[in-house]
Amino acid sequence: MDYRKRFVVEPGARVRLGKIDPAFKDKHQSHDSATPDLQKHIERMAKLQYLLYADGNQSLLVVLQALDAGGKDGVVRHVFSAMNPQGTWVFGFKQPSKLEAAHDFLWRGHLRTPGKGEVVIFNRSHYEDVLVVRVHKLVPKPVWSKRYELINDFEKMLQENGTRILKFYLHISPEEQLERFKQRLDDAPRHWKISETDYSERELWSDYIEAFEDAMERTSTKHAPWYVIPSNHKWFRNLAISEIVADTLEDMDLKLPPTQVDIAEIRRKYHAAAAQEARRGHKPAKASRDK
Secondary structure (H helix, E strand, O other): OOHHHHHEEOOOOOOOHHHOOOOOOOOOOOHHHHHHHHHHHHHHHHHHHHHHHHHOOOEEEEEEEEOOOOOHHHHHHHOOOOOOHHHEEEEEOOOOOHHHHOOOOOHHHHOOOOOOOOEEEEEOOHHHHHOHHHHOOOOOHHHHOOHHHHHHHHHHHHHHOOEEEEEEEEEOOHHHHHHHHHHHHHOHHHHHHOOOHHHHHHOOHHHHHHHHHHHHHHHOOOOOOEEEEEOOOHHHHHHHHHHHHHHHHHHOOOOOOOOOOOHHHHHHHHHHHHHHHHHOOOOOOOOOOOO
16 A cells, blocks of 8 residues: 555645544554564665765655654654664754744744755644644734745745655544553653643643644645554554655655766775785775674
């Protein structure tokens, strides 16, 4: 199954999250059955990221959004850990600092968008300004309702500058969220993740769902699509996202840049240096291979 076609929010389409099964797992019945495909996609991602970094003409921005306990941290850890940290950045968007709040709402996001050859993952993002801000009425509707078009313009500008954008909504059920809260309560090393707002925010579930639906309907575009990923099963969530990211990188037609030196001349110099070391009684060290 092509997960890009299966889970994409087509531009202009209505989104009704209540009609999408968060426990969907396709043909796979367990983590074990999905692992070979997941590993294949992660290996593809690693190889393609190398090409992205070497090519140096394009970049990738991945946006992760979800309700509390939706699994954003898990996606970063299990899907993107295969990528080379030298070309990969992860930014978490929490409550704006005083400096960030003094600027327009897109300012802090723009600061962290990827440069040429880079992959950047937003753990929450500029979409908080049409989600939390809307649900908690931090600004009036005439203000936040105009932000959809500003976001579309912002993402179009990034795309025209060579940045491919993927936006994932990690879709879980209320029951699954409550179970994940329980797991945190029962696991002392994860107590630090528990917040007093977990349950108060949960009471606003329907408001958040409406805000997410509107955001995806108004900002899913051909150049910056939204994907609704069934995420009750963490292993399926990881499988679907890894396939979509790998397929997208493949479509970017990434290539190694042309060689800038005369390889034959460099080989001649190497052999000359090796012969000189041999005359001195030294053997050249075997070249290591970076993993």
